[in-house]
Amino acid sequence: MTVPELIRIVSRSSPMALAQVERVRAELTALHPGLRTEVVPVVTTGDRWMGDLSQVDGKGAFTKEVDAALLAGEADLAVHCVKDIPADRPLPAGTVFAAFLERDDIRDALVHPGGLTLDELPAGTRIGTSSVRRAAQLAASHPHLECVPMRGNANRRLEKLHAGEADALLLAVSGLERIGRADVVTQVLSAETMCPPIGAGVLALQCREDDTEVIDAVSGLGDPDAHRETTAERMLLHVLQGHCNSPIAGYARAERNGDLSLRAKVFTPDGKTVLNAHEWAGPLDPATLGTSVAVALLRQGARELIDSIPH
């Protein structure tokens, strides 16, 4: 393998995204000691726009400018949260996934400055979240709590919380760990209490498809379990034609014995209807498992629930 001298890494420029790039740089340098890396930060539409994402072509709002820099040859490698990569359309033509890194915590956390747990929060507590997935599940399990819209990167949301725009937040544990703010977590919510989003906690490395030198150099960072889980989850989302604001949650789990399970839910925003599916695959390939769970949800009426939310 010929390892390139320099790999230029493009990503969003939020503190979380830059921390992700630092992890990739560290892993790459450990694998190829002579390799130099450079960071190419870009600001995406999703970072700039603080309103409703559906108004700025929500799909891909956090990935479009990153992909464009990769395709234009301004960088050689893109780092994305899988959670932010649309699954209702193919990857941008000319790009491929070269690796999925070992998965971090997939769970959401409650951040409450008073230190209360979800069950202890008094009626009317305002939870800052613009996520339909989080709001629908909270409405189902804790209907006495109120969701107030809140966007912006995790650091900005913590600032808004302290400025009184909400009383508590729901944020991904992995994201808080990446920005060095795991200290604000009051309670980690089990995946049963708050089903995570598709692709939670997984970072994807994306390259130009003809750039075999870079693909070969970075593919050693890939984790086989993360690959199988992500493949199943993204196929589920693809078959459901879910978009960034779809009321869909789900996660796959690769077991030691090689089995793969995938559970998923589709909600109405008020949380009153929850469709559930859970299947195991031994010898089945991950994509087939994703399709099968999606079909089980479609049979229960998922199409209507998903289409009722504007893109």
Ligand SMILES: NCc1[nH]cc(CCC(=O)O)c1CC(=O)O
């Ligand atoms: N929508 C922003 C975003 N994209 C990925 C993560 C979390 C990290 C991950 O799952 O990789 C977050 C923040 C959050 O939801 O709290």
